[in-house]
Amino acid sequence: MAIQAAVFTELAKHGYGRLSIEAVARRAGVGKTAIYRRWSSKLQMVVEVVSAAAVKVMPVPDTGTLSGDIRELLDAGAQAMRHPLASQIVPDLLAEAARNPDIAETLENALRETQQGLSAVMVKNAVERGDLPADTDAELAFDMVFGPLYWRVAVTRRPASDDYLDSLAEGATAALIAAHGPAAPPGGQEAAG
Amino acid sequence: MAIQAAVFTELAKHGYGRLSIEAVARRAGVGKTAIYRRWSSKLQMVVEVVSAAAVKVMPVPDTGTLSGDIRELLDAGAQAMRHPLASQIVPDLLAEAARNPDIAETLENALRETQQGLSAVMVKNAVERGDLPADTDAELAFDMVFGPLYWRVAVTRRPASDDYLDSLAEGATAALIAAHGPAAPPGGQEAAG
Numbered sequence: 001m002a003i004q005a006a007v008f009t010e011l012a013k014h015g016y017g018r019l020s021i022e023a024v025a026r027r028a029g030v031g032k033t034a035i036y037r038r039w040s041s042k043l044q045m046v047v048e049v050v051s052a053a054a055v056k057v058m059p060v061p062d063t064g065t066l067s068g069d070i071r072e073l074l075d076a077g078a079q080a081m082r083h084p085l086a087s088q089i090v091p092d093l094l095a096e097a098a099r100n101p102d103i104a105e106t107l108e109n110a111l112r113e114t115q116q117g118l119s120a121v122m123v124k125n126a127v128e129r130g131d132l133p134a135d136t137d138a139e140l141a142f143d144m145v146f147g148p149l150y151w152r153v154a155v156t157r158r159p160a161s162d163d164y165l166d167s168l169a170e171g172a173t174a175a176l177i178a179a180h181g182p183a184a185p186p187g188g189q190e191a192a193g
Numbered sequence: 194m195a196i197q198a199a200v201f202t203e204l205a206k207h208g209y210g211r212l213s214i215e216a217v218a219r220r221a222g223v224g225k226t227a228i229y230r231r232w233s234s235k236l237q238m239v240v241e242v243v244s245a246a247a248v249k250v251m252p253v254p255d256t257g258t259l260s261g262d263i264r265e266l267l268d269a270g271a272q273a274m275r276h277p278l279a280s281q282i283v284p285d286l287l288a289e290a291a292r293n294p295d296i297a298e299t300l301e302n303a304l305r306e307t308q309q310g311l312s313a314v315m316v317k318n319a320v321e322r323g324d325l326p327a328d329t330d331a332e333l334a335f336d337m338v339f340g341p342l343y344w345r346v347a348v349t350r351r352p353a354s355d356d357y358l359d360s361l362a363e364g365a366t367a368a369l370i371a372a373h374g375p376a377a378p379p380g381g382q383e384a385a386g
């Protein structure tokens with residue numbers, strides 16, 4: 001088993017607090033030194049493995065319309081939430097973070113970078129199409145698209161049907177436009193949408 | 194110290210997993226039997242105390258406009274997130290819920306009831322004013338108002354300034370209207386908004 005897979009299996013079984021580098025090494029069939037060559041601590045190992053997986057399951061959509069991009073991001077998000085990463089490992093790390101400032105900072109940075117990577121491209125494309133003004137707040141935009149889904153599925157654990165995701169995408173598109181005002185026509189060019 | 198306060202103190206210190214009814218009783222200066230008279234288990238005690246506090250810190254707004262109600266709900270929400278309840282205890286319970294179906298079910302029911310209590314009244318008032326159609330999905334509405342704030346403050350731990358809350362309220366108001374379509378004029382009366 002690859003080290004990454006071993007980290008996930010051990011995290012799902014024992015949680016962050018009780019996870020040991022020894023057990024990960026044993027499950028992966030490598031020595032502890034092989035792990036310490038890549039990561040300096042258990043925390044660094046877990047956060048890097050988890051962040052890399054989060055980026056992989058959340059591809060940046062590029063459908064040609066803002067509402068299409070939002071709908072696709074929500075679809076990817078709903079899928080990502082079915083991964084043990086979201087339902088088990090992130091809650092574990094958040095609970096640890098409440099008591100350990102090192103974990104909090106590392107986890108926050110990883111979540112922010114993932115979020116910024118996704119929302120920056122989506123907003124940049126929308127600005128280029130004239131769907132959103134150039135000064136759009138990409139963080140607020142991502143919060144409004146992804147937050148409702150996270151609250152629904154990961155926190156209050158209700159299902160997100162296709163109909164629900166359709167309505168949410170429609171709502172979030174309107175929210176982004178309303179929160180940022182209409183796009184100003186760039187260089188005399190007429191703004192679309 | 195009241196039993197409720199003792200529960201919060203012990204939860205914040207030790208987390209749900211290591212919390213004991215003995216320690217709560219000792220801190221509250223009562224016998225264990227006084228606790229078992231009110232609650233049949235540690236789980237029931239924690240969820241009831243936490244739910245009651247959540248309802249108390251989240252009053253139902255009634256400002257006379259949908260956007261005003263949303264802005265006030267966001268303000269109360271931002272305040273509630275500064276309470277140890279949101280930053281420490283809920284993450285703990287969510288982490289435990291990932292491994293224990295009993296905790297998951299009890300916690301989900303408590304969160305849903307709290308959310309439904311708040312959103313049902315806000316949506317009912319908006320429908321009566323003609324701001325939203327009668328078939329508005331109160332759950333979707335609450336997800337779109339509260340989800341972005343929870344994701345931002347409780348999960349990725351970024352600050353929510355007054356400007357941020359203003360923009361989010363504007364966005365969420367537009368989202369609710371867009372996701373549900375315009376209000377149909379009830380009984381020939383003209384719809385506002």
